[in-house]
Amino acid sequence: MDRRSFLQVIGTAATGVAGSLAAPGVSRARSDKEEKEFYGILVDTTRCIGCRSCELACAEVNGLPLPDITDTSVLETERQTSETQWTVINAYETDKGRVYVPKRCMHCNQAACVSACLVKAMEKQKSGHVTWDTNCMGCRLCMVSCPFDIPKFEYDKSLPKIQKCTMCWDRFKEGKIPGCVEACPTEALIFGTRRELLEEAKRRIYQNPGTYNSHIYGEREAGGTSHLYLSSVPFDQIGFRSDIGNTPYPEYSKGFLYAVPFVFVLWPVIMLGMNRAIEGKEKETSEGHE
Amino acid sequence: MKKTPLVCLFIVIGVGIFVLLGAMTELYSGVAVNDYPIVVTDVAPLNTLEEVPISFYHDKHVRALEEEGCESCHGRNAEGKYLFTYPPGRDETSRRSLMDAYHDSCIGCHDDRLAAGKKSGPVTCGECHVPREGTGWMQPAGMDYAVHHTHEVAMNQQCDACHHVYNEKEDRLEYAAGEESSCRDCHRDVTTASGASFREAAHFGCVNCHMEGQQRGEKSGPIACEACHGKAEKGPVMVSADIPRPDRGQPETILLSSDDATMKDVSFNHATHELTTNTCRACHHETLESCDQCHTSRGDPAGGGVTLVDAFHNKTSMRSCVGCHNSMKEDASCAGCHHSMVDASMSEKYCSTCHTGPVEGETVATYMNRPIDLSAILPDDDIIIDVLEDQYGPSTVPHSAIIRNLLDISKGNRLADAFHGDDITICAGCHHYSPPEQAENPPLCRSCHTIDFNPEDLGKPRLIAAYHLQCMGCHQKMGLKTDDCTSCHAAKGDVAAIARKEPGQ
Numbered sequence: 001m002d003r004r005s006f007l008q009v010i011g012t013a014a015t016g017v018a019g020s021l022a023a024p025g026v027s028r029a030r031s032d033k034e035e036k037e038f039y040g041i042l043v044d045t046t047r048c049i050g051c052r053s054c055e056l057a058c059a060e061v062n063g064l065p066l067p068d069i070t071d072t073s074v075l076e077t078e079r080q081t082s083e084t085q086w087t088v089i090n091a092y093e094t095d096k097g098r099v100y101v102p103k104r105c106m107h108c109n110q111a112a113c114v115s116a117c118l119v120k121a122m123e124k125q126k127s128g129h130v131t132w133d134t135n136c137m138g139c140r141l142c143m144v145s146c147p148f149d150i151p152k153f154e155y156d157k158s159l160p161k162i163q164k165c166t167m168c169w170d171r172f173k174e175g176k177i178p179g180c181v182e183a184c185p186t187e188a189l190i191f192g193t194r195r196e197l198l199e200e201a202k203r204r205i206y207q208n209p210g211t212y213n214s215h216i217y218g219e220r221e222a223g224g225t226s227h228l229y230l231s232s233v234p235f236d237q238i239g240f241r242s243d244i245g246n247t248p249y250p251e252y253s254k255g256f257l258y259a260v261p262f263v264f265v266l267w268p269v270i271m272l273g274m275n276r277a278i279e280g281k282e283k284e285t286s287e288g289h290e
Numbered sequence: 291m292k293k294t295p296l297v298c299l300f301i302v303i304g305v306g307i308f309v310l311l312g313a314m315t316e317l318y319s320g321v322a323v324n325d326y327p328i329v330v331t332d333v334a335p336l337n338t339l340e341e342v343p344i345s346f347y348h349d350k351h352v353r354a355l356e357e358e359g360c361e362s363c364h365g366r367n368a369e370g371k372y373l374f375t376y377p378p379g380r381d382e383t384s385r386r387s388l389m390d391a392y393h394d395s396c397i398g399c400h401d402d403r404l405a406a407g408k409k410s411g412p413v414t415c416g417e418c419h420v421p422r423e424g425t426g427w428m429q430p431a432g433m434d435y436a437v438h439h440t441h442e443v444a445m446n447q448q449c450d451a452c453h454h455v456y457n458e459k460e461d462r463l464e465y466a467a468g469e470e471s472s473c474r475d476c477h478r479d480v481t482t483a484s485g486a487s488f489r490e491a492a493h494f495g496c497v498n499c500h501m502e503g504q505q506r507g508e509k510s511g512p513i514a515c516e517a518c519h520g521k522a523e524k525g526p527v528m529v530s531a532d533i534p535r536p537d538r539g540q541p542e543t544i545l546l547s548s549d550d551a552t553m554k555d556v557s558f559n560h561a562t563h564e565l566t567t568n569t570c571r572a573c574h575h576e577t578l579e580s581c582d583q584c585h586t587s588r589g590d591p592a593g594g595g596v597t598l599v600d601a602f603h604n605k606t607s608m609r610s611c612v613g614c615h616n617s618m619k620e621d622a623s624c625a626g627c628h629h630s631m632v633d634a635s636m637s638e639k640y641c642s643t644c645h646t647g648p649v650e651g652e653t654v655a656t657y658m659n660r661p662i663d664l665s666a667i668l669p670d671d672d673i674i675i676d677v678l679e680d681q682y683g684p685s686t687v688p689h690s691a692i693i694r695n696l697l698d699i700s701k702g703n704r705l706a707d708a709f710h711g712d713d714i715t716i717c718a719g720c721h722h723y724s725p726p727e728q729a730e731n732p733p734l735c736r737s738c739h740t741i742d743f744n745p746e747d748l749g750k751p752r753l754i755a756a757y758h759l760q761c762m763g764c765h766q767k768m769g770l771k772t773d774d775c776t777s778c779h780a781a782k783g784d785v786a787a788i789a790r791k792e793p794g795q
Contacts, residue, residue, distance in 0.1 A: 042748075047755075047759060049758070049762065049772070051775070177743055177745070181743065182743065184755070185754050185755065185758050186751075186755050186758040186759055186762070187743075187751040187752060187754075187755030187759070190743075190748050191743070191745060192745050192748050196748055197748065199748075200748040200749055203749060210620075211629075
């Protein structure tokens, strides 16, 4: 047994033990689904009360600077996520009154950032989490490619990282649910497999047709995302882009990228072949002239 | 301080001038005017307009043409009554003919007045065909019970002044007592064989009558647009001594029955339902016929294919019993409990609320059933929720005060009296899904709602969420305050400081 496989075995065992100790419910539910289904978070904006508990919990579990959540003045302006705030709550004035919307990484099924990354530092885990690793070379293509403008770069650090929500990947490995879901006092956020979340979202829409807009944002957007949103108003009223389309972003570049190797391999061969074919004739004609 | 009397004097003079000017304007104009434009929409043959629809300033024209009179634009019939078809030479045979009729009439007049050196209007395309502000003021005019009663009194109960039927044989209008219907019954959206369009008939009938009254110097109705079109239709008019129920010989109570029915008949109190509507049309469409005239048990084209059962039970139509009753749950005093409730339809008790068979006298009160005296089972003490106490202190729930408040709201409401059945129903507002036999001793919230998040039951919120959703949901729907955490549970010291504790401490 080499060092690599040894560590793998130890790691798996440790994760399993930690998982079963930490949250038996989660790990039991997970055992048969793990590595087969994407996990996700369903955000029900009709339940969100804008208390910012998720922002605080996010900062706590990820070791980020703790925000002062009693300060509600920050809700006056629309905020973006930053390298120190992986989730932010924005307030929108809509047809149905004030709506609070938590904004964070959508964890796309086929993530643009993962496909754009040259060194596989961005990775889509089998459980659906989109994570970042330290082999990043700092090209920031992930930031350019993201349709939701989520990955953020630590410009003021000497060894900068790309920072964004990981859907608490480290906690997931310990068998825990994401910090924001645990902290939410109204269960506006729930954590589960993407399939079960979609079922729950649709159940809520069917049972309360007057309450919900019958669109689940993230079901099809950009090929589907692990973060799903429910709303009482059309999504363009609460800061969501409606121009994203249902095509997974990697699909746009796939055709071109797959063609590149063929161009590099076949083009020299064709040119060489043509060169060879013409070479003889050119010699003949030049010899003939002489 | 010396200046004070002087300032006061100036103010008094200023106000005086202002009032005087206002009064003069009113006198000068003769009729009440507004300068809000009317969007010209009766151009059906031009269904796709190339230009922006005209925003027409009717009252500006009234003022400008005061000398010339209404004849400048409106034709008159043989009896001298004004016609409301515009332009007078309206020709709807083609797009071109209708467009020309409008252009000839409007631009022609403007041109003539310009030539005569009078004050005139625009003559180029872009001056009329422009979008204008303030076109949204216009509401469809309608006659609710109160307006109808005003006319009954003014016309000295002469129904034939307005109501008529068309005698086809003799080609004339005549009054048929007891067959009075809604104007819209014959006068539909467009002019047909059964009558002129509602738009035309209403203006012809109402405005001419009002004008003639004014000319005779009698107390009469208004002729300015905004008097009828200016305000939205009012809410339900409670029929009182001032506004008696419109009498068309309708019965007080009706036994709704059908030969095909398998359910018991419904004893329907027509009189009490009149209290909750402001027009007969609210339920009867335009016809004022009984429901089963058009809604047959198999569905009939005359009833839009809607069967009799659906006509009474459709959940979304405001003309059906169930649809209208359901909409009442959205009222702030009802929505607090009802917003989170599972739809109660299809239960035996739900159906039997209306399907009682023949009932003598007051329909609702007869089967009201109040067997339970809540005071016997109500805990008088406040309930203290401290199971999740952490950053905030315990929350005190004024249990009996809440119930008494809900009972007060419910008892004043006839619909609630009928459907709540008994007082214990109130408990289900919070204690949802409790088994009926457990009604007097319902399970605790935490019997079902677990303290930790349960990923295997995503539809059931955990305890903290259940409390917040239930309490705050009801408060929001009832328009009560929800924005401050400490109004329910006191913060233990500085919440921000507690929240900032290091993880794991």
